Amino acid sequence: MPATPAAPVILGNAPGSFPHSVLAERHPAIIRQVRDAFPYGPAQHRALDELLKSCAEGVIEPLPEDAGDRDRWRGWGLDVYAGRSWFDVPWLWSESYFYRRLLDATGCTGPGAWQGIDPFRPFKRAELDAPETDGELAALDALQDRAERERADALLHGSLWGNRADLGFRLSAGEAAEPAPVLVADDSEALWSLLPPSGTGTLCLVADNAGRELVPDLLLIAHLLTEGRIGRAVLHVKPYPYYVSDATTADVVDALRRLATVPGAAAGYGRVLWSAMADGRLTVRAHPFSCAPLPYTDLPDDLRAEFASATLTLFKGDLNYRRLVGDRLWPPTTLFQDVTAYFPGPVAALRTLKSDVITGLSAATVSGLVAAEDQRWRTGGTHALIQVNPSDDAQRK
Numbered sequence: 001m002p003a004t005p006a007a008p009v010i011l012g013n014a015p016g017s018f019p020h021s022v023l024a025e026r027h028p029a030i031i032r033q034v035r036d037a038f039p040y041g042p043a044q045h046r047a048l049d050e051l052l053k054s055c056a057e058g059v060i061e062p063l064p065e066d067a068g069d070r071d072r073w074r075g076w077g078l079d080v081y082a083g084r085s086w087f088d089v090p091w092l093w094s095e096s097y098f099y100r101r102l103l104d105a106t107g108c109t110g111p112g113a114w115q116g117i118d119p120f121r122p123f124k125r126a127e128l129d130a131p132e133t134d135g136e137l138a139a140l141d142a143l144q145d146r147a148e149r150e151r152a153d154a155l156l157h158g159s160l161w162g163n164r165a166d167l168g169f170r171l172s173a174g175e176a177a178e179p180a181p182v183l184v185a186d187d188s189e190a191l192w193s194l195l196p197p198s199g200t201g202t203l204c205l206v207a208d209n210a211g212r213e214l215v216p217d218l219l220l221i222a223h224l225l226t227e228g229r230i231g232r233a234v235l236h237v238k239p240y241p242y243y244v245s246d247a248t249t250a251d252v253v254d255a256l257r258r259l260a261t262v263p264g265a266a267a268g269y270g271r272v273l274w275s276a277m278a279d280g281r282l283t284v285r286a287h288p289f290s291c292a293p294l295p296y297t298d299l300p301d302d303l304r305a306e307f308a309s310a311t312l313t314l315f316k317g318d319l320n321y322r323r324l325v326g327d328r329l330w331p332p333t334t335l336f337q338d339v340t341a342y343f344p345g346p347v348a349a350l351r352t353l354k355s356d357v358i359t360g361l362s363a364a365t366v367s368g369l370v371a372a373e374d375q376r377w378r379t380g381g382t383h384a385l386i387q388v389n390p391s392d393d394a395q396r397k
Ligand SMILES: O=P(O)(O)OC[C@@]1(O)O[C@H](CO)[C@@H](O)[C@@H]1O
Pocket: 022, 026, 095, 163, 166, 168, 169, 208, 209, 243, 316, 317, 318, 319, 320, 322, 354, 355
């Protein structure tokens, strides 16, 4: 457990705050976007209307009695939060449950003809098929004659900044120009020392978004396998569509098929990944807990054992960071090592900053950021971090 006293859990009920704007503005905007993207029938339109009304002025309703995951959600807090305003429960819980209810409204959770239809698929496909993606992939050609460490760093940064291509984030970020990216913490040396070129261990990469984030994540995995920094990788994705752009198994398939159709060096990475899938060096996992509205302190036993045996578990993105350190208003200088001390193995986070949660900064970094931007650096997506806690549970005891 953290040596530091726990900070307050973030709720969505403070008008003017970022979490409040997500519940009050972003969620209704997502409903509108999804509604416009599909030729839904009257029942779906009615259900979307109801969800729109509920999330603006209603309360959290239980899941339908026949929902296959009803008991799971009851175990995750539904009985405690049902009947309360979406704004008054932990923000992480409220957001996660919104996406679960959106799937009901669109028919994705079935039964029926719309079962399994991802309401976010058009946005994910558009991003994957965008010419910018071709441009990014073509840039790999210029890397090929560089030293291994240089290629490794370039791919690590591609995966890190790929997290900015988050479709949900864009919904409210608009097209505003962003200042130059700045790393607020950079533990990349510690990260590489956990993955030396002679490695045979397993990397668990807990993915975040599909499209232009998942592609560089896969490229990084291909590099680590090819260069012998790892023997195996396990890619954790979401079991169902979530937070607009979060990657599912279908999105992994789309990304791998995309890599199979491009020219140049990117195609070589695609072939490495395709054969690694075939011989089991790369596997995809879609554990139910990946969509849980809970912090990773509540890891179920099977996932805990899996992460405990990994050489490194790498968490991608803002939401995973919130779940890893706890969705709390930590003082920014709280040690990342303290808030992740519960984690059963070496752990790293690659994240662009898109919500208020932050840990592991030096006092000088915090004062520099506040002087330049007040508190906007926390949520603007223009800063990023690479944080590592190299010690595993056994070493801490
Ligand atoms: O996890 P990601 O894709 O990096 O970001 C998720 C996000 O866009 O969604 C939340 C707001 O809805 C915030 O945590 C964050 O800004």
